[in-house]
Amino acid sequence: MSTEFISREITIGNLRLGGRQPIRIQSMTNTPTLDTNATVEQVIRLAEAGCEMVRITAANMHEAENLKNISRILKEKGINLPLIADIHFMPKAAEIAAGIVEKVRINPGNYSGSHHKAKKYSAADYRKELDEMVLNVEPLLNICTRHNTAIRIGINHGSLSDRILYKYGNTAEGMVASAMEFIQICRKKGFGKLTLSLKASNVQTMILANRLMVREMLKQGMDYPLHLGVTEAGNGTEGRIKSALGIGSLLAEGIGDTIRVSLTEAPEKEIPVAHRLVEFYGRRATKPDVKKRVQYLKSGEIPSHQRTAVAFIDETKNFPEEAVVIFMSYPGLPEEELLLRSPVDFNLAYENKKADGLLIANGPYRNNQHLGELALEILQACGLHYSHTEFIACPSCGRTLFDIEKVLEKVKKRLGNIKGLKIAVMGCLVNGPGEMAGADYGFTGAAPGKINLYKGEKIIFRNLPEAEALAKLEKLIREK
Ligand code: SF4
Structure with a gap:
């Protein structure tokens, strides 16, 4: 595909996004959301670095409520960039946040009715869950309409609903189908202030999902702006290469309206990388010859x-x-x-x-x-040749349960040279076993200072003290 995809223009707070607007750059805080000062300070550092929208996790109602304080203090300090609440698992937190911030990011997998892994879905079961989903989503859409709040439908390869997994498997097609289910509900309710993201830690899956999404939107006469990102890209050279590969390849063919480069580093370090990608491959760039x-x-x-x-x-x-x-x-x-x-x-x-x-x-x-x-x-x-350990590592956020930057460096040092091995290092279990499915081993925050170790999707050790976990992981891998 080489034709530029021109999306509709929407406003997020005072920021215009989509259409012919510049590609917007965003990031996410990794401070605890209840630590108002630390979060405010990090948002200011991001704004100063050139970030145009900032996402903040709202893991529960208290955190969602505290967005009010964060937003107020930022405005008092003259920082007016749009804030985005990041919601997982708790639709009620989304409803609170939607009355406070300019945009909420939700995961359709959390609005989908029952979750029974072994369940087979008849057509009637499928229909029933979709009907439940309509009821679950409706209150959020009403609040967003009242407050002029935008929604990002955040599809993650690691956390599709059981219903989608049953019908499509953990595939790029499933990601598009999941987005479409949510979009259809929004359209029926007349809600159009949407952006979409289809993220995966596997870069080729991410590229494919976004291309398929564009194709499907064009087929159905839709034009929602796209947010691009490679999730759990890791840090350093590896993180930059994976992010550039996914985001840059799509920008170069005219897909994408806003980007987030997810690095397991201080969020401020993501911004110059994102700016460079936009400069090289964004719609105002001289196209790379x-x-x-x-x-x-x-x-x-x-x-x-x-x-x-x-x-x-x-x-x-x-x-x-x-x-x-x-x-x-x-x-x-x-x-x-x-x-x-x-x-x-x-x-x-x-x-x-x-x-x-x-x-x-x-x-x-x-x-x-x-x-x-x-x-x-x-x-x-690119998934063409595996010469050393591949790391899938989340960028961290307010939910992170250990010092992921330091731990990732230690894991890389001890286990970085094993050809064909994939290790996931995740701050919490949000994208959980779904992301683990792609990794051979997982090192995941379970509670503050406690780690779960996975082999494939199976938990081998639960709640290990953080200080012991790396040695256990190494033993597990070396003894296999
Ligand atoms: S996996 Fe990492 S970035 Fe994602 S919610 Fe958990 S701590 Fe935050």
Whole structure:
């Protein structure tokens, strides 16, 4: 797909979003929502960094109520950027927040009626749950209409309803179907101030879900703005590459109205990354001329001094003369830009024409080892070749139950080099076993200072003291 998707323009507080507006940049606080001062200060730091909307978790009614204090103090300080309440599990918290902040983000999976894993759904069961969902959603829509509050329908690959899982499985199609169920209810009630997000930690699933969503909207004459993000992208190089790959690839083809780069780092660090992606690939950007930077070379054409920097998708290939390598050249491009441009360019080039490997040149600054590692990281983020442990790590928020930034670094140091292994490090269980399903092992906050360890979807240890959990995880993995 290459045609730009022009969404409807909506307002969120004083911010115009969608249509021909610039791509809006957002992030989320990771302070406890009941810690009013810390949250206010973090929102101010985000605003100063160039963030245009800030999401704050509202895990329960108290937290939802406290949004009033946060919003008031921010306004008193002259900070008028829209606030978004992040709701999971508790529709009542959404109803309180909808009367306070400019937008609420809900997960349709929490409005869906019963949850019985083994349940089979007859057509009547399915219908019944949808009817229940209408009743559950109606009060929120009434409050949002009264207060002019927007809603983000936040679909997460890890937490689809049982009904959707039964019919579609944990798939991109299921994500679109889940969004459509909610949209149809909103349309029947005449509510149109919607944005949509379809997020996944698997980048290709995220890209596919958004493309399918656009296709479905076009088919049904809909035009809701899209929020893009790769969830649980992790930190550092890995987090930036996965985020760029998902968000940049879609922006480059004209999809996306607002973005959040989720990094397991201080939220302020997300903002320059997001700005760069918009600058490179957003609708006002000079579209990247991938063709100029990318060539398809036969292995035999690659000069011998560059050969150690080639990463092959099938590593057993080892330089057959006829293998095709995507060659991308960025003379003198600074590291932080290289990390964001090269994954997107590779993805666009590979979608255009399949190849066997990747070679990046960035002379005169980086050596072959560094460039080879970058190429391997990109192939892994694309799901084409797994060369080291993949980490699925949430960005943290007010629900986080341990110091995830520090823990993630420690886990990476001890377990970062296991080929083909996927480890999830999650601040809480919101996206729960659904996200775990994609990981071989999970390290998840269970209560303050307590960790649950998973193998696949199965809990192996519950409520371990945080200090013991990493050693137990390592033992579990090494003894498998
Ligand atoms: S998984 Fe992480 S980011 Fe998501 S709600 Fe839990 S602590 Fe927050």
